[in-house]
Amino acid sequence: MDINHLERFRATVAAGKTAVGAVVTLDDLAVSECAGDCGLDFVWIDAEHAPHTLTTIKGHVTACRGTGCAPFVRVAKNDVGILKPVLDLAPAGVIIPMVDSAEEAAYAVAACRYPRTGERGCGVRRAIRYGKDDLFDYFSRSEREPLVIVQIEHADAVKNLDAILEVPGIDSICVGPCDLSGSMGCLCRMEDPELNKVIDEICEKTRKAGLLLGTAGGPFAAWKHRKLDWVALGSDWGVMAQGFRNMLKEAGRL
Numbered sequence: 138m139d140i141n142h143l144e145r146f147r148a149t150v151a152a153g154k155t156a157v158g159a160v161v162t163l164d165d166l167a168v169s170e171c172a173g174d175c176g177l178d179f180v181w182i183d184a185e186h187a188p189h190t191l192t193t194i195k196g197h198v199t200a201c202r203g204t205g206c207a208p209f210v211r212v213a214k215n216d217v218g219i220l221k222p223v224l225d226l227a228p229a230g231v232i233i234p235m236v237d238s239a240e241e242a243a244y245a246v247a248a249c250r251y252p253r254t255g256e257r258g259c260g261v262r263r264a265i266r267y268g269k270d271d272l273f274d275y276f277s278r279s280e281r282e283p284l285v286i287v288q289i290e291h292a293d294a295v296k297n298l299d300a301i302l303e304v305p306g307i308d309s310i311c312v313g314p315c316d317l318s319g320s321m322g323c324l325c326r327m328e329d330p331e332l333n334k335v336i337d338e339i340c341e342k343t344r345k346a347g348l349l350l351g352t353a354g355g356p357f358a359a360w361k362h363r364k365l366d367w368v369a370l371g372s373d374w375g376v377m378a379q380g381f382r383n384m385l386k387e388a389g390r391l
Contacts, residue, residue, distance in 0.1 A: 140266065141198070141229040143282050146207040146367075149178050150349065156367035158209070159376065160353055162187035166196035168373045173204025181353060181369045182210045184223070185234055191222055198226050209286070215241055217248040217256065224249060224257060227264040230284030232311055237293040239300035246306035249285045251276060254306070284308040286351070289339050290316035298339060302346040309349035309366070312339055327359070337363065 138144075149156045158179035161168050169180045182189065182197045189197075194210055201208040207229035212219050215233050223231060233245045247255040257279075265275045285306060289298060290313025302310070314336060315325055323329040340363040343350045352360060353369035360368055385391040 143229040160372040164193040166200040169197040170200040173206030179207040236287040
């Protein structure tokens with residue numbers, strides 16, 4: 138929909154480019170508006186680790202509308218009650234954490250799609266532009282959007298990856314390197330050889346399955362050879378903090 142710029146995001150990826158985004162943790166909607174006006178392809182509105190509410194999520198999703206930036210929302214949990222109101226905000230994608238089995242993946246897909254293919258409840262407002270668009274045209278579009286993005290971020294998920302990738306309706310796999318490293322006993326030791334071997338395996342299998350591949354984290358050079366379709370290379374607070382440090386260095390204070 139033009140309301141969330143998903144087609145533009147898909148076109149960027151289809152052209153062989155890596156879509157670049159940022160994680161949004163701050164509640165000021167100007168963060169997402171700025172990210173979009175600066176040219177980022179998407180924002181990752183993090184409702185798992187940041188203190189977002191439905192109101193702040195809606196603000197960020199809405200702020201993206203006037204830009205070319207696609208709003209993704211990472212929910213706190215793979216739970217239909219949590220997903221339902223987020224879906225009604227018409228984001229371009231939902232990122233669902235800690236999907237460790239095919240059963241959990243199937244549950245996530247069903248929560249994001251209307252009957253008969255899914256179990257999503259019907260409370261459409263923003264997605265049909267408050268009645269301007271035809272409801273049944275939207276129902277047809279909703280079979281393809283938002284993107285259902287499941288995170289592979291635990292050793293159990295890696296063991297079950299083949300089965301997860303066979304679940305119909307998954308649009309993208311998101312590698313979660315930090316939590317994955319924790320489950321492997323090497324928390325945030327990104328140079329660990331075994332961790333990188335597993336990440337390479339996830340990426341290779343995802344590409345072979347024909348699903349979009351993404352992650353959050355940098356530097357870009359660490360991911361380029363894995364041929365990601367999309368990557369959130371930084372966060373609002375991280376970019377801001379680095380900017381402040383650069384100011385201090387320029388002034389000779391650091």
